[in-house]
């Protein structure tokens with residue numbers, strides 16, 4: 483049994499992590515922290531833990547935690563983690579950060595989309611924790627940058643095509659939709675029930691911070707700089723991301739050819755479910771699970787591949803992927819504690 487701490491446990495991503503960790507056979511959630519709920523019971527914040535957990539919030543004290551646990555999960559807003567993680571802490575404990583602070587290797591890019599980075603030397607030690615692509619690097623690090631929700635879905639949707647010369651890599655467009663939990667539990671008028679329900683809107687058009695994260699990872703596979711268009715939308719559902727990606731072909735290809743590429747790329751991936759030809763994912767079939775469902779289509783009139791990806795933003799897009807990363811770090815089977823049938827109906 484290892485001991486873990488969840489910092490930022492009062493938020494949605496932190497809660498989802500604790501829910502998954504409670505069902506993990508090798509883990510004891512020994513400490514949960516927050517700034518605003520110190521000394522309060524967890525089941526006061528989240529009634530789903532009644533009679534299940536006696537956990538009490540403590541303060542965010544990284545030094546103390548690094549002496550007490552084997553893994554610290556950080557589920558904090560952007561810009562906080564890079565000011566609390568130090569090399570001294572990483573010498574004692576493994577850190578899995580669910581935020582964006584360690585996701586982008588190029589500090590200038592990070593600072594132009596986010597804020598000043600608090601620990602630049604640690605950036606090159608951090609590994610981008612998209613398990614399906616970076617398994618070998620993940621097992622050898624003490625600091626994992628868990629990918630963002632939109633980015634997980636988009637990168638898994640597009641990765642198999644990135645080294646193909648017949649794909650026009652300047653043509654990529656990603657149109658993505660997210661449920662409202664993607665915005666966290668904090669109060670914000672745009673995620674107020676009456677503001678978000680019965681409506682769909684695009685937001686942060688041509689300026690969403692997941693754009694450079696997707697570009698950096700896809701560029702690594704392509705071996706050239708990728709520039710793409712990414713437009714997120716808020717839709718009135720609790721969980722789920724659906725990303726529709728469009729990529730032009732330079733020459734004609736059949737759906738069978740493209741399908742074989744994805745089949746081969748993901749043949750050993752437990753959490754990627756390539757749907758049969760002619761079918762496309764729906765967020766309702768992945769809710770509460772760590773699966774990423776992918777559907778493939780070709781529009782022969784415009785010679786465009788249309789890839790549809792679906793994940794649960796809180797699971798494969800955050801907490802589930804963080805547990806998958808922990809499993810890799812400790813040499814456990816990757817699906818340990820994550821092997822659930824998605825919840826339906828919900």
Ligand SMILES: NC(=O)C1=CN([C@@H]2O[C@H](COP(=O)(O)OP(=O)(O)OC[C@H]3O[C@@H](n4cnc5c(N)ncnc54)[C@H](OP(=O)(O)O)[C@@H]3O)[C@@H](O)[C@H]2O)C=CC1
Nearest residue numbers: 490492493494495516517518557558581664666667668800
């Ligand atoms: N929601 C999602 O679908 C996803 C979220 N993530 C990432 O996970 C992280 C947490 O997101 P989420 O749970 O949604 O957000 P929430 O707003 O729901 O939770 C944020 C948490 O951070 C704490 N916090 C807020 N401000 C500070 C601060 N300045 N210093 C220290 N702690 C602070 C909050 O508690 P308190 O105020 O009590 O300290 C709370 O525990 C973010 O980085 C987000 O990008 C990643 C993928 C998907």
Ligand SMILES: CC(=O)N[C@@H](CCC(=O)OP(=O)(O)O)C(=O)O
Nearest residue numbers: 582630631632660661662664665
């Ligand atoms: C609906 C909604 O607001 N979603 C969030 C993305 C949440 C997420 O996963 O991104 P990070 O991990 O990078 O925060 C947003 O667009 O900012």
